[in-house]
Amino acid sequence: MATPEELAQLPPQHWQDQPRMQRWATSLRRAGRWEFWPSWLVYIPVVLWILLLGLRHRRLTAFSACNPMMGHASGLCGESKARILTPLTENFPEAVPAWRLLSYGAEGFDPAVAKASAQDLGGYPLVIKPNQGQRGRAVAVVRSDADLTEYLSAVPPGPESQVLLQRFAAGQEFGVLIYKDPDTHKARILSINEKQFPIVIGDGERSLAELVEADARGALIAPTLWKERSELMQSIPAKAETVQLVEIGAHCRGTTFLDARHLITPELEAWAERVFEAMPGFNIGRADLRCASADDLARGVGLQVLEVNGVTSEPAHIYHPGARLIDGYRALFQHWRLCFALGAQEIKRDAEVTSAWGLLRLFRQDLARGKQWAALNDINLDSLE
16 A cells, blocks of 8 residues: 555556456446446437437427527527526526626637635635536636636636626526426426536545545546546545545436435425516526525525526436336436427417528537637636545
């Protein structure tokens, strides 16, 4: 067993530097859990279902009209988080942590404006993320002016580069997929997932990497942890020290998604009704939020919406460890059936429909955007404390 002093002298390590058998064993365990499969593989039957729904509605892309207020094909990809949060902030302010939009100027981000915005939001810690981002891309927690400056300095230059700086909301995190019933027009909830941040307990002897490898869930997300926290993986947590491995509530970043549909209540649906009232032109999507407890969620009390996602929102309870793939497909099929039904209703109100070529253009733009922002995923300012 290496001592802390010996570990301090070791060169930085990466996932590729770990024993080959360990990497293979982890890959095999991940392959046996469909929640870790590549999205393109899981979504092959879903794409076929979408094509079938398009034929039934005689508009292959009718779903792209279901959330007119979001633009970008109803939040398919590349939508502006600020555009979506603005009406919710104005009409339901107690439901949204304060935020500021920072734009890239002629000489980059203005440090004075950025620091003043941080103070206006109540100081650190703060969450920072691209205004146009998908699946937890480049989301970080900044805890100082230095962190903020480091993040902003790595943002790809350009007039379209904008970041959202948001007050950090403490508490449990949930994803609540809400929709307007196509028949009754009442708020309904399709899915709730509780976001559980995996932890390990230090023993004062083993490195974080060893603790992770010995943990059933931690081992499955070891490749992600090595990629994002290579330096910390070599540290030795103190005895009885609790180390939270993940701080950003994204499944692709290692967060565990638990099925929390038992928390659906009339009170929570009444809260969802207020969200729809505050956001005209929004009909279906997932509100990622934090609150003090599961009981508060069920009562619709003290909910803080971090962001609202559109048509590509998933009923994320399907990623509950051990959930059946067939049940996941049932939920995904239901979600897309609703998107088409709601889109058809909006088309009758003259909502814009994005063509297939338009969808392809959005995907290509988002792919390019993802490559431009890739460097931000390596900064990882969100600590493990």
